[in-house]
Amino acid sequence: MLQALSNRLAGVKLDRQMLIPLIVACALFMENTDSTVIATSLPAIAADIGEDPIALKLALTSYLVSLAIFIPISGWMADRFGARTVFRLAIVVFMGGSLACAFSNSLGSFVAARFLQGIGGSMMVPVGRLVLLRSIPKSQLVSALAYLTVPALVGPVVGPPLGGFITTYFDWRWIFFINIPIGILGIVLASVFIENIREEDVVPLDIGGFVLAGFGFAALMMGFASGGRHLIPPGISVALAVAGAVSLVLYYVHSRRVAAPLLKLDLLKIPTFRANVVAGSLFRIGVGAIPFLLPLMLQLGFGLSPVQSGLITFISAVGALFMKTLATRVLRRYGFRTVLTVNAVLASATLAIYGFFTPTTSMTLMLAVLFAGGCLRSLQFTAINAIGYADVEPRDMSYATSLSSVAQQLSLSFGVALGALVLQFASDLSGHTEIRTEDFWPAFVVVAAVSASSALVTLFLARDAGTEVSGHVPRERVAAPGGARRLTAEAVQQHPTAGET
Template sequence: MPRYFITLIVAVALFMETMDSTIIATSLPAIAADLGEDPIALKLALTSYLLSLAVFIPISGWMADRFGARTVFRAAIVVFTLGSAACGFATSLLDFILFRIVQGMGGAMMVPVGRLVILRSVPKAELISALAWLTVPALMGPVIGPPLGGFITTVFSWRWIFWINIPVGILGVYLATRFIENFREDTVPPLDLKGFFLSGIGLAGLAFGFTIIGQPLFPPWVVAGLLAVGAASCALYVRHAFAIPAPLLDLRLLKIDTFFANIAGGFLFRIGVGATPFLLPLYFQLGFGMTPLQSGLLTFSIAVGAVAMKTTAAPILRRFGYRPVLIWNALITAGFIAVCALFTAATPHALILATLLVGGFFRSLEFTAINTIAYADIGEHEMSKATSFASVSQQLSMSAGVAVGALVLELQRMGRAGHEVLASDFHLAFLIVGAFAASSALIFLRLPKDAGSSLSRKAHALGEPERQRDLVPED
């Protein structure tokens, strides 16, 4: 069976998860009206999902090693699908929040374990092309989700935004059972329960705190308290992780230059990129008076650029190398984010489309480079820990990106009569998040010149041995 078919199975699951996390935003007013709740209260449905992700992502690698990657991936799809179906039948706010938590438990396992399936199925020489496919749904979900959610809610019912996941989930379970091997480790250390609770409290506090910054959902002291508790728990986890031989999230992996570049550089880059799906629709609708449909059609061009990238990422990285691409492409992408500040109501839509399309290409290329270089020097036995660690970092950085964008807008409208958001408020926001993305180049400068060479076909052609796979595939 072609290895890329396995990648496609995982990509579909990833697309279902990333789109679901954004599609609900457009439908919140309709859901609130149907459940008899205030729309602001429905924000808890978004944050409860993020909390579930933050708590359960760290344990995903251990689960895959203990029970097998296929078993956990398949179970994650089932849990996510059942939670999604239950959301469609919710009759109260409490029901809805609980079912979103169940969805988050499935999503927390589905994405990192799906990536682990690819890492253990595809040779490193083909990893660039394989993971490029995963970049596309990750970028398409946030831009397709809002307009699709609005369309389904308007034409059918908000409940169908959850029920459409049922046939996709059933197909995913069948394909995973039929085509994915159940790779697992021979020996698995005991579960780090103390680390699980410390990381869960810490990451949940940070993710939740970042998400509600700049929103009237909770008073500032609650936000500050969540961030403080989250930071303190993470600090306690750091001390714990270096004191035991097999921590849940192994911080010793940061000693590997290429993995450190993924975590630190990727975090800064994703702050900029993670803020744009939040800022652009508001910019177009509140600043320029566009309809949700007009806004969605413009932002969709980002996904088109991402799709165009998937066939060119591997040749570009093999031609120029990881270090130059990561450095210069981070600056190019940051420039495309910052240039959004120059858009006005009079800017031709064709020019906006072209800018977002080309920007989508470069940001997708950067994501592919960041996501693949993480595993360039990771041994087979550390793959599951690395995927969990990388997924945690990705989740936090995207939440931080939205928080930074929202905070800049909130600070600019404070004290203004009417407290309204103006188009000019977005200019500084785009410049600041663009600066975050550009600062990732400083991290990538630390990479050695031959970083990522193990992912190139040329490296294997020159005699670099393929790492032996000490994994046990189960039928």
């Protein structure tokens, strides 16, 4: 059947460099839709299973814990068994986790189902990104990443209002069935159009590194995320965090002694990749708190229904989608260093403003700030993702994607945990038995400050960092004898529209 479909589509002229990102985006669409739908429905899920809304942070972090454990072996799995094989199997596992979420009746079963989803997501998205990076020339990487994220951004646009509608008028359990038809479509398209890319000589799996890193990430994140009321005792949380930190230190020592470590930390010596990991992680800590804090504030603080909350929060995704049409031009005009530094401060400022919304805030003003925040965060993510692989050699791409993906999930998890911790602290300090509107602003300000600190990292990038990817030509290099003609010609060759600016 798949062969017949492949033969039938063979005569259709398709741009492979656009098609592959769109196929991989099916996986990103499921992930983004799933996370935004759950975020909108958290208060309703908590009420249905009889839990405090803050306790539901475990439902978000358990997924990220699973990602952090299994992402490090995603590159090895793709090299060993073939990227297409692993990609399709990961979609199947993710779909199975979605069904398990739909039938959950307690916090424990829901957390376990989310963990299963994470196993699928840990292979699905990084392996899909690896397929993209190995199939697209560096000169077209920014455009390819933009194509990749456009369908994925439809998820956050559709997710909040759809999740709110289903939760308000039906049952929250139905939101997890959305992934099934999307997953089936992704499997079919991957079978037809994606090659089963694999390496001829695959190094043995670093099992010792997998155990140390996996336990370290899981224990550290669970220790940080599980503290607080209604969860495990503080002593156990501290013990988990300490054990995780020790395990990660042991992994570092281990990685220096083996020829092929699970996570190749030497890649952090590359300035552009180091900016991707360090600055990207700091920025994502703040952004990771948004899906947790914003719906809670709108529903528990403002008293809005899930569908009303979803109709407000989705405007950020509209802004992100809009910015994807401009990101390439902005990067070409100003370069990575300027964009990453200035934009980090602006995006963090909008995040802090969220905390000062009140039930009487003008809806027009609220939507304008959310839209602007979505635009700025989208630009930051496009830039940080593109520059990360600008100077990475093809042979190290699988290592780079694994390390970068682990850093992303760690930072997002810390963002949820940090936002919940500050929110809980503010509520306890005020003596409230229930969360109120005034408890949210300290949480938004704290996570915004962490995001803004990423500018201190990118500020020290070279002015011409990532020029091969962005096409930006610094003025001092243009002014050099013969530099303008030589570099501009290179930029035009790599970016056909570079001459427009």
